[in-house]
Every structure is written in structure tokens, then in C-alpha cells.
Amino acid sequence: MPPTITAFENSPDRGRGQARDMRVRWALEEVGQPYDVRLVSFAAMKQPAHLALHPFGQIPTFEDGDLALFESGAIVLHLAERHGGLLPDEANARARAIAWMFAALNTPIVELGMAMLFERDKGWYEERLPVLRDRVRIRLGELSRRLGDAEWLDGAFSAGDLMMVTVLRRLNASGLLEEYPELSAYVARGEVRPAFRRAFDAQLAVFKAATS
Ligand code: GTB
Numbered sequence: 001m002p003p004t005i006t007a008f009e010n011s012p013d014r015g016r017g018q019a020r021d022m023r024v025r026w027a028l029e030e031v032g033q034p035y036d037v038r039l040v041s042f043a044a045m046k047q048p049a050h051l052a053l054h055p056f057g058q059i060p061t062f063e064d065g066d067l068a069l070f071e072s073g074a075i076v077l078h079l080a081e082r083h084g085g086l087l088p089d090e091a092n093a094r095a096r097a098i099a100w101m102f103a104a105l106n107t108p109i110v111e112l113g114m115a116m117l118f119e120r121d122k123g124w125y126e127e128r129l130p131v132l133r134d135r136v137r138i139r140l141g142e143l144s145r146r147l148g149d150a151e152w153l154d155g156a157f158s159a160g161d162l163m164m165v166t167v168l169r170r171l172n173a174s175g176l177l178e179e180y181p182e183l184s185a186y187v188a189r190g191e192v193r194p195a196f197r198r199a200f201d202a203q204l205a206v207f208k209a210a211t212s
Pocket of ligand 1: 011012013014018019020021042045057058059060070071072073117
């Protein structure tokens with residue numbers, strides 16, 4: 001039986017690949033692991049059956065045999081550790097790739113993304129937005145300098161790049177990425193990978209089916 005992941009039945013991002021099942025789908029595609037998807041509504045996510053899989057009532061989850069996992073980073077790491085192709089074999093390079101996964105997840109980009117999605121109607125939004133944007137700019141500048149003209153963050157494409165690209169994509173609506181051409185090109189390199197395209201098309205097909 002292939003593993004099963006959960007994803008939004010009707011994603012609020014309208015199929016733009018911003019929900020966190022996208023990175024799990026991408027990792028599954030990169031390692032060539034077929035998978036099933038169970039679509040869940042917002043209401044179903046808060047029901048006991050889903051809460052047993054995900055304590056916070058969110059997507060994505062991952063079930064494979066008697067293993068159930070939540071947290072997209074943990075799921076991608078699990079896949080990368082059990083399949084070839086997403087982590088280097090050499091121990092130090094492997095540790096560095098995992099460090100990039102953590103770096104991708106611990107970022108001011110998530111805070112900005114959440115504010116842009118859920119806080120627009122708040123009285124303090126207009127005042128807070130520039131602070132969040134400047135914080136992101138600092139991180140993007142640092143990241144861009146580290147990447148330089150390299151193709152990927154540390155040698156060959158890894159789970160660290162997969163996580164970083166998915167996190168940087170969250171800036172699509174902000175216009176910030178365009179200020180850093182090296183990072184825009186880096187994201188574009190991720191997006192043209194065949195595994196990314198397959199994952200993107202699969203989640204877009206869910207949105208199209210839900211709205212047709
Ligand atoms: N840290 C967890 C992980 O990485 O897996 C975070 C999981 C998470 O935030 N899941 C969100 C969720 O289930 C979906 S991805 N939310 C429902 C809930 O909490 O009730 C976050 C997300 C949602 C919507 C958009 N969007 O519309 O663009 C983008 C990202």
C-alpha cells in the first residue's frame with residue numbers, strides 16, 4: 001500500500017501550491033514514491049479521527065503502515081532519510097542539508113505570510129506590514145549573499161533546497177522576491193524540476209475538481 005497524505009479538500013490558496021502538502025508531494029515525487037491523498041475539509045480536520053493523526057487539526061499528515069506523522073518538515077525529512085536523492089550520503093554534507101531544512105522553517109517569511117493572509121482586516125496591519133517586510137528583506141539579503149551564483153544551497157539539490165524553495169514561494173504575492181534576482185532564479189530552478197511540476201499539477205487538479 002502506498003503512503004497516504006492529507007491535503008485541503010478546497011485549498012484557500014486556489015491551487016497555487018502554497019499549502020504545506022505541496023512540499024510533501026514534491027518530496028514524494030523527487031524520491032519516486034507513489035502516494036494516495038485523502039482530502040479533508042476544515043471541519044473534518046478538527047474531528048477526532050484527524051486529531052488522532054495531527055494534534056493541531058491541520059494538514060498535511062502522512063501515514064505509511066503503522067507510522068503516522070505530522071509536520072511537513074518531519075515528513076520531508078522522513079522521506080529523505082528513507083529514500084535516495086534528497087540527502088547527501090556523506091555525513092557532514094547530510095547534516096548541513098538538514099540544517100538548511102531547519103533554516104527554511106525558522107524564518108520571518110512565515111510570519112509575513114500569515115499576516116498577509118489572516119491579518120489584513122486588523123487596525124494595526126498597515127503599521128505592522130513594513131516591519132515584517134523589512135525583517136524578511138534582511139533574511140533574503142543574507143540568503144542571497146550565501147547562495148551567490150551557486151545553483152543550490154550546498155552542492156547538489158537536497159531536501160534543504162526543497163524546503164527553502166517552498167518557503168520562498170510564499171513570498172509570491174509580496175513582490176519581495178523580485179528584489180533578489182539570485183533568489184528568484186533559485187526558486188525558478190526549483191519550480192522547473194519535473195518532480196515539482198508533477199506535485200504542483202496534482203494539487204492544482206484537486207482545486208480544479210473542487211470548483212468545477
Ligand atoms: N508546521 C505545520 C507544518 O509544517 O506541517 C503547519 C501546518 C499548517 O499550517 N497547515 C495549514 C492548516 O492545516 C495548511 S498550510 N490550516 C488549517 C487550520 O489550521 O485549521 C498553511 C496555509 C494555509 C493557506 C494558505 N493559502 O491560502 O495561501 C497557505 C498556507
